Amino acid sequence: MRRVETTQMAKAMMKQAESDTAELAADKGLDEIVKRAREAFDERNLRFTQLREQVFSEIAAIRGSIGAYEILERLAEKGTRLAPISVYRSIDALMEVGVIHRLESKNAFFACRRHEHGKKGRPIFLACEQCGGVVEVPAQHIFDEVKTLAASVGFTPKVKFIEVSGVCASCRDKAKSE
Ligand SMILES: [Zn+2]
Numbered sequence: 001m002r003r004v005e006t007t008q009m010a011k012a013m014m015k016q017a018e019s020d021t022a023e024l025a026a027d028k029g030l031d032e033i034v035k036r037a038r039e040a041f042d043e044r045n046l047r048f049t050q051l052r053e054q055v056f057s058e059i060a061a062i063r064g065s066i067g068a069y070e071i072l073e074r075l076a077e078k079g080t081r082l083a084p085i086s087v088y089r090s091i092d093a094l095m096e097v098g099v100i101h102r103l104e105s106k107n108a109f110f111a112c113r114r115h116e117h118g119k120k121g122r123p124i125f126l127a128c129e130q131c132g133g134v135v136e137v138p139a140q141h142i143f144d145e146v147k148t149l150a151a152s153v154g155f156t157p158k159v160k161f162i163e164v165s166g167v168c169a170s171c172r173d174k175a176k177s178e
């Protein structure tokens with residue numbers, strides 16, 4: 001009995017250590033992703049202003065998507081009080097450059113973690129209902145197909161993005177191990 005308890009405790013400790021490492025890795029990832037966003041702005045000769053960087057960092061720091069008012073609140077907690085319009089303008093600039101995307105179904109934003117949209121074509125968004133994480137998968141052919149199908153009935157589609165909701169791999173694995 002005692003042995004079982006010890007094993008369970010060891011397991012719990014290992015789990016904690018794993019999640020600590022995951023958090024550290026996420027921190028490292030944030031610096032990297034901010035750097036890449038800055039490069040994307042530089043390439044277009046646009047300024048990655050302090051405000052844009054702050055807004056971007058808030059969006060990139062979370063795994064899922066975040067709404068404009070939540071960004072405002074988080075920045076306010078850190079001592080940066082802004083008018084909503086300032087945040088909206090930054091969001092527009094970030095979307096324009098493509099370093100964030102909008103999840104229409106939630107009216108929320110998430111940082112782009114793929115950087116080959118130009119080469120591989122437009123992505124579909126796979127949004128996890130459990131953790132809020134969004135995975136992007138290149139799927140230009142789906143957009144082409146929609147266009148072809150629409151054209152066959154004389155319809156001009158204005159589809160910008162395609163969202164699919166469901167359960168991501170890590171939430172599925174978590175559910176299995178519980
Ligand atoms: Zn993207």
Ligand SMILES: [Zn+2]
Nearest residue numbers: 128131168171
């Ligand atoms: Zn998930």
